[in-house]
Structure formats: C-alpha cells, structure tokens
Amino acid sequence: MHDIDHIYIDGAFRAPHGTDTMELIDPVDGRPAARVRLADATDTRAAIAAARRAFGAWSATTPAERIGWLERLQRAVAQAERELVATMIEEYGGAPATCVATARRAAESFGLAAALLRTFAFERTAGAARVFMTPVGVAGLITPWNATYGFVCSKLATALAAGCTAVIKPSELSARQAALLARVLHGAGLPPGLFNIVTGRGDEVGAEIVRHPDVAKISFTGSTAVGKAIMRGAADTMKRVTLELGGKSPTILLDDADFEAAMPLAVAAAVNNSGQACLAGTRLLVPAHRLDEAERLAAREMAALVVGDPRRPDTRIGPMVSARQYERVQGYIRQGLAEGARLLVGGPGKPAGLERGHFVRPTLFSGVRNDMTIAREEIFGPVLSMIAYRDDDEAVAIANDTVYGLQAYVFGADAPRAARVAARIEAGRVFVNGLYDVPEAPFGGFKQSGVGREFGSFGLESYLEPKTVAGA
Ligand code: NAD
Numbered sequence: 001m002h003d004i005d006h007i008y009i010d011g012a013f014r015a016p017h018g019t020d021t022m023e024l025i026d027p028v029d030g031r032p033a034a035r036v037r038l039a040d041a042t043d044t045r046a047a048i049a050a051a052r053r054a055f056g057a058w059s060a061t062t063p064a065e066r067i068g069w070l071e072r073l074q075r076a077v078a079q080a081e082r083e084l085v086a087t088m089i090e091e092y093g094g095a096p097a098t099c100v101a102t103a104r105r106a107a108e109s110f111g112l113a114a115a116l117l118r119t120f121a122f123e124r125t126a127g128a129a130r131v132f133m134t135p136v137g138v139a140g141l142i143t144p145w146n147a148t149y150g151f152v153c154s155k156l157a158t159a160l161a162a163g164c165t166a167v168i169k170p171s172e173l174s175a176r177q178a179a180l181l182a183r184v185l186h187g188a189g190l191p192p193g194l195f196n197i198v199t200g201r202g203d204e205v206g207a208e209i210v211r212h213p214d215v216a217k218i219s220f221t222g223s224t225a226v227g228k229a230i231m232r233g234a235a236d237t238m239k240r241v242t243l244e245l246g247g248k249s250p251t252i253l254l255d256d257a258d259f260e261a262a263m264p265l266a267v268a269a270a271v272n273n274s275g276q277a278c279l280a281g282t283r284l285l286v287p288a289h290r291l292d293e294a295e296r297l298a299a300r301e302m303a304a305l306v307v308g309d310p311r312r313p314d315t316r317i318g319p320m321v322s323a324r325q326y327e328r329v330q331g332y333i334r335q336g337l338a339e340g341a342r343l344l345v346g347g348p349g350k351p352a353g354l355e356r357g358h359f360v361r362p363t364l365f366s367g368v369r370n371d372m373t374i375a376r377e378e379i380f381g382p383v384l385s386m387i388a389y390r391d392d393d394e395a396v397a398i399a400n401d402t403v404y405g406l407q408a409y410v411f412g413a414d415a416p417r418a419a420r421v422a423a424r425i426e427a428g429r430v431f432v433n434g435l436y437d438v439p440e441a442p443f444g445g446f447k448q449s450g451v452g453r454e455f456g457s458f459g460l461e462s463y464l465e466p467k468t469v470a471g472a
Helices: 041-059 063-079 081-092 096-119 148-162 172-186 202-211 224-235 259-275 288-303 323-338 392-400 415-423 456-461
Strands: 002-004 007-009 012-014 021-025 032-037 123-126 129-135 138-142 165-169 195-197 215-221 240-244 250-253 283-287 342-347 361-366 383-389 407-411 429-432 464-469
Touching: 002 172, 007 041, 007 172, 012 172, 021 172, 032 081, 032 172, 041 129, 041 138, 041 165, 041 195, 041 202, 063 081, 063 096, 063 148, 063 172, 081 096, 081 148, 081 172, 096 148, 096 259, 096 456, 138 148, 138 202, 148 165, 148 172, 148 195, 148 215, 148 456, 165 202, 172 195, 202 215, 202 224, 215 224, 224 240, 250 259, 250 392, 259 288, 259 383, 259 407, 283 288, 283 392, 288 342, 288 361, 288 383, 323 342, 323 361, 323 383, 383 392, 392 415, 407 415, 415 429
Parallel strands: 002 032, 138 165, 138 215, 165 195, 215 240, 250 283, 250 407, 283 383, 361 383, 407 429
Antiparallel strands: 007 012, 007 195, 021 032, 123 129, 129 464, 342 361
16 A cells, blocks of 8 residues: 655645545456545645746746756656656556656657757747747646656756746645655756645635636646636636647548458557547547458457456556555446447457456447447547448548547558548548647647647747847
C-alpha cells in the first residue's frame, strides 16, 4: 500500500492543506493499492501564487537559458525511465509497450521544445510594426489518467519554453505517477515556483485553477463534457484555452486497399493503450462488397490480442484503469447488442482467468449503423465497430457524421485517391496508409474534439500573446 501524502509547491514537497483521502485500486487484482491525500482549493491558491511569483524572472529569460533548463528536465526524465514505466504499469495497468513509449515521449517532449526554441521567432515584423511574442502568464495544466507523464511533460515543456510558469493538476487516478514525476522533475533543479503539482479532485483543484484570476491560460486534456465546463468557467476571466478532448475516429479501408496489410494497423489504431486513447480509430468503415473479407481479418486480429497482466512483456491489452471505466465499457457492449449490432469477437464480462481485475474482452461488432450509440459515443476501451459503406462519398459522409473530429485513418492502394479522401475528412489529423509519430506537427481537434493545437510551433504559440509595438 502506497501513501501519497505530499504535493509540490514552490520547489518543495509539502503535506496538503486538504484532508480528504482517496483509495486507489490495483486494476489487475482489484485490491487497494494506494491512499492519496488530496490537495484542496487552498493548496491550489498557494501553487498559483508560487507560479505567479516565479513568472516575472522566468518570462524575462532568453530562449538560450530556457533551452538549458529544458535539457536538464529531459535528462532527469530520461534517467528515470525504468521507474516511471514500472509505476505506470502498476498504477494504471497500461501494456508495457505503451508505458515505455509514454515515458520516453515525456522525456523527449523537453528536447522537442528545446529544439523548437532554437529557431522560433519571438520577434517579428508586420508592416511598419514590430511584433513580440510574449508569454501569456501562469498556465493551468489539467490532465487525464491515460498517459499522465506524456501529457504533463509535453504541456509543461511547451509552457516553460514560452516563458510561462505552471500549475499542474494531474488526474487523481494517477496520483502515484504524478508524485514520482514531481520527484523526478524536481531533480532537474529548476528555480522554485516554475512548476507546481497539485493532485486533487477536478471539481476542487481543477475548478479553482479555472476560476482564479491569476491563471492566464488553461491547457486541458480530458473529456468533452469537462472541456465544455472549463470553457464556460474560463470565460469570466477571459483565459486562453487549449482543449484536447474526446474522439470517435474513423478508419476508412478504401475498396482497393490491401486488407491483409491494413487490418493489423486498423486494429492497433483501435486498441492501442487498451483502447483508452482519445485518438482510437473505433469506427472501421469497410466497402460493403468486401465486408466478409474484412470481418474475417478483423476478427482474426481482435481474437489474437493478448489480454492480461501488464507486467508480462507480451500483454497488448491491460485492465481498464478503474472499476468505473470497466462498467462504462460493459455498458456500451451491452448497448451494442441491444441496438442490434452483430458480435464477432468478445462480448460482455471478463476474460477467463482474469476475473479479479478490471479486464474487458476485446470486442468486435459488425453490422453497425452510424446512428447506433456505439458508433456515436466515445467508449474508451477495446471495442471496435465495423460499418459498411457503398462508395467513397458515403465513406466520407459517415466518417464526418460525428460531433468529433480529432483523428482519422485512411488505407488505399491508389495514393492520390487516398489523399483526396483524407482531404475531405473533418479531423485535426489524418494518417494515410500507416500509423505515424509526428510530434512536431499540430495536434488537436475539429468540432467538439477541442479548441486549439498542441505540439510544435502551433502549440508554442498558444502560450504566447502577439504584442505589436509601433513607433519604437
Ligand atoms: P475527465 O475529463 O474526467 O478528467 C480530466 C481532468 O480534468 C482530470 O484531471 C479531472 O480531475 C479534471 N476535471 C474534472 N472535472 C473538472 C472541472 N470541473 N474543472 C476542472 N478540471 C476538472 O477525463 P478522464 O476521464 O480523466 O480522461 C478520459 C477522457 O480524456 C476521454 O474522454 C478522452 O477522450 C479524453 N482524452 C483526450 C485526449 C486528447 O488529446 N484529445 C487525450 C487523452 C484523453
């Protein structure tokens, strides 16, 4: 049993003012794993005050100075990789490959921010005026539980690179990972107050960050419902908001695609991170005249997924993060059956031999219509819905018939045709004929998948205010 009883404010670890506690359950065996003492609004105000004090000096640093600090952070996180991975596997239950990738990306995000600073133009001209890209102020960084290190580090790296200071509110379900990350980041020896980590409930700590007049910007990753509440709350103090929200991403197999080659990628796109991924391609659109072949191949891939204890190196699908998330996924599987979808693989309940943890059976439905609940709502588990279409126009129409627009995938043999289809999809990112890692490219959603972009120069600009100076 781990006791998490410290938060990180002004460069020091301290007991929270908040006295509420929460028990975290081991997702693999359902036993109590950690007790967390949660931060409250008083702690949050102390963290904001520390970030505010630190902002003056930090915002006046040169990019070269900030590069030096970012590189120290990168080294600190990289050196802790093994411990970070082990803790993420234990607390979150993520498959080993996912946890390694997350920890590695967390370290790299500081390096990417440093690299960006080497070329980024903070001073520009526009006509007769000069334009100074000026740090916006204290940033509130609010993150979900499905890739804590990655979200916290990429947001923090960008905020610091811009000259902002930060108050970080990780998910309460990631309290152990957040506590470890705080210790690792502290090891880089940055001046106090530049970043503060207050783990507490969303409606307490998160709400205070959103409300507080000394926070100038919110960068939030999480559900669309909470994102909408944050946007409303941020309006009172006119905070800048970047919202990375949910998705219901389509994967289109065009009728000339090599299904044998595409299907392992299409299934991976749906179930990576045990399906607890915002960019999961959970609607698989296949041409009606090749539906039988697609069903056979998709069923083969889904049935072959190794579900189990994430401490085993070959596990692809770990448990859901919590009992609540398990129940949510079960509810959608039952709903799919009730609405008449055809079950090809998986179904309700737990896989044999894994009855104690929050494990679900990777589930494949076919005969799904795009108006069914399982095609409209984000499930956040390894559940894939196959939808048949007649021609490219209908495929695009179905792909776009969603309130979301985060990500899409297109597979086809004729590259120009696949590119034309990609161009018609309303999504922040489209991957054609592969799964790619493009951390310098903007990431974010169209429609209700969010507001703004993270990563690269687009992400950096979201922490900066353009300030025009004319006549001087
Ligand atoms: P969530 O929205 O419930 O919580 C996210 C964070 O917001 C947590 O830290 C939570 O404590 C906090 N929060 C909750 N209520 C709040 C409030 N009123 N004010 C301020 N903060 C509040 O999401 P989750 O369950 O942690 O994560 C799953 C969701 O995140 C999914 O919907 C998924 O699509 C989304 N997600 C999006 C991306 C992306 O980049 N687009 C990435 C990962 C996850």
